[in-house]
Amino acid sequence: MGKYLISGGKKLCGEISVESAKNSVLPILAASTLTDEKVVIKCCPKIADVISLINILNSLGVETAFENENLIINSSGMNNYTIPERLSKELRASVFMLGALISRFKKAEISFPGGCNIGKRPIDLHLKSLKEMGVNSYIDNGFVKCSAEKILAKKITLSYPSVGATENLMLSAVLADGKTEIRNCAREPEIVDLMRFLNTMGAKIYGGGTSTILIDGVKKLHGTVYQPMSDRIEAGTFLIATAITGGELQLNNCNAKNICTLIHKLCDNTCKIAVKNDIIYMRSNGRGKSFNLHTGPYPDFPTDLQSQMAVLASVASGSSTITENVFERRFAYVDELNKMGADIRVKGRTAYVNGVLQLTGTKVRALDLRGGAALIIAGLNAEGITQVSGAEHILRGYLDLDKKFRSLGADIKLIDGD
Numbered sequence: 094m095g096k097y098l099i100s101g102g103k104k105l106c107g108e109i110s111v112e113s114a115k116n117s118v119l120p121i122l123a124a125s126t127l128t129d130e131k132v133v134i135k136c137c138p139k140i141a142d143v144i145s146l147i148n149i150l151n152s153l154g155v156e157t158a159f160e161n162e163n164l165i166i167n168s169s170g171m172n173n174y175t176i177p178e179r180l181s182k183e184l185r186a187s188v189f190m191l192g193a194l195i196s197r198f199k200k201a202e203i204s205f206p207g208g209c210n211i212g213k214r215p216i217d218l219h220l221k222s223l224k225e226m227g228v229n230s231y232i233d234n235g236f237v238k239c240s241a242e243k244i245l246a247k248k249i250t251l252s253y254p255s256v257g258a259t260e261n262l263m264l265s266a267v268l269a270d271g272k273t274e275i276r277n278c279a280r281e282p283e284i285v286d287l288m289r290f291l292n293t294m295g296a297k298i299y300g301g302g303t304s305t306i307l308i309d310g311v312k313k314l315h316g317t318v319y320q321p322m323s324d325r326i327e328a329g330t331f332l333i334a335t336a337i338t339g340g341e342l343q344l345n346n347c348n349a350k351n352i353c354t355l356i357h358k359l360c361d362n363t364c365k366i367a368v369k370n371d372i373i374y375m376r377s378n379g380r381g382k383s384f385n386l387h388t389g390p391y392p393d394f395p396t397d398l399q400s401q402m403a404v405l406a407s408v409a410s411g412s413s414t415i416t417e418n419v420f421e422r423r424f425a426y427v428d429e430l431n432k433m434g435a436d437i438r439v440k441g442r443t444a445y446v447n448g449v450l451q452l453t454g455t456k457v458r459a460l461d462l463r464g465g466a467a468l469i470i471a472g473l474n475a476e477g478i479t480q481v482s483g484a485e486h487i488l489r490g491y492l493d494l495d496k497k498f499r500s501l502g503a504d505i506k507l508i509d510g511d
């Protein structure tokens with residue numbers, strides 16, 4: 094529960110440091126259970142999804158402890174391959190445990206994963222490709238039960254470059270006997286980060302970031318100390334927020350290469366952006382021009398920044414279109430945004446946006462993680478007070494979002510209650 098109260102119309106100015114990436118830390122947490130030696134994940138963000146996955150690891154007998162910002166993981170006592178329903182429903186990332194549990198126990202039992210309500214989010218690609226590796230699965234009373242005599246190193250072609258399925262295949266193949274090849278795999282930066290993490294544990298994985306990943310199975314993995322990549326979606330959320338309010342932003346600990354499609358879009362849209370090493374500087378004069386956007390698997394425009402861009406379009410001059418090609422139900426925020434005076438009509442996978450001069454503050458509800466972040470950004474632009482309830486969705490993926498926006502000059506606070 095909880096809600097954000099925002100008094101809009103203030104420019105954002107200042108600098109923030111970007112956290113470690115949620116969508117990299119989650120599969121890395123699963124991968125850390127593939128050794129009995131100590132694993133240290135540096136600067137591990139204490140966001141709700143990470144805490145939920147840590148709770149899952151604890152329920153499987155894995156010991157975890159935070160030492161300041163670092164998370165220490167010891168899986169030597171891991172003794173269970175069944176994830177209780179109450180835990181696996183909390184987030185999508187529980188599905189990554191499939192590959193790790195199969196690698197370790199040749200068995201896995203998880204109830205259908207939870208996560209944002211942005212589409213059906215089946216796991217057919219996961220199960221179909223795992224079956225090619227000798228993993229048999231069946232559904233029993235809402236539980237996915239998997240088992241394998243032996244994990245087979247194979248050449249597998251994904252019918253869609255699914256991020257989660259790619260990660261599960263990597264986790265299943267890393268200790269298999271032989272060479273596995275994953276074709277038409279996901280190319281997201283988080284895949285590259287998982288490959289780098291596993292390779293610091295002694296894995297032999299090549300090709301992360303391309304459409305084909307090669308995994309030469311090894312007998313054993315050892316412990317490691319690892320700093321995950323920075324969160325490109327958090328970085329993009331702040332850049333878009335500043336583009337909308339006007340102002341100046343310095344983002345530290347940010348790899349601009351991972352969000353170059355966003356940076357190009359913002360530069361085309363009256364923002365001035367400079368990049369030096371892992372720092373991005375941006376200056377915005379506020380109201381931008383209309384644009385057309387298509388999301389897609391990396392390196393196309395990230396679906397996780399789609400809703401935030403819709404807010405930018407809603408106060409731009411002219412009409413824009415936003416087409417969502419990854420998830421089939423990722424426009425739930427539109428009705429809420431229209432309550433604030435936006436003029437958006439959704440037809441199929443495309444949102445048609447007629448820009449208005451300014452949004453007006455009112456009560457709205459976050460229905461998923463990124464849609465909730467978009468409503469906060471809308472509140473920062475809006476005239477008057479905006480109340481964004483359903484804060485629990487946003488706390489899944491953003492650490493101290495209100496505090497960070499306040500440090501940039503926004504008038505925003507997070508309060509209890511719905």
Ligand code: EPZ
Nearest residue numbers: 116186214215216217218219255256257258397419420462
């Ligand atoms: C990961 O989800 C991310 N989550 C998502 O971020 C992100 O939006 C998505 O990748 C795409 O980049 C995590 O990493 C925890 P997919 P994932 O498998 O793995 C369909 C956020 O806001 N599909 O690439 O679930 C699926 O329904 C979250 O941080 C199947 O049909 O994404 C979707 O339409 C949201 N069958 C499309 O593929 C399957 O077996 C992309 O899904 C698997 C996926």
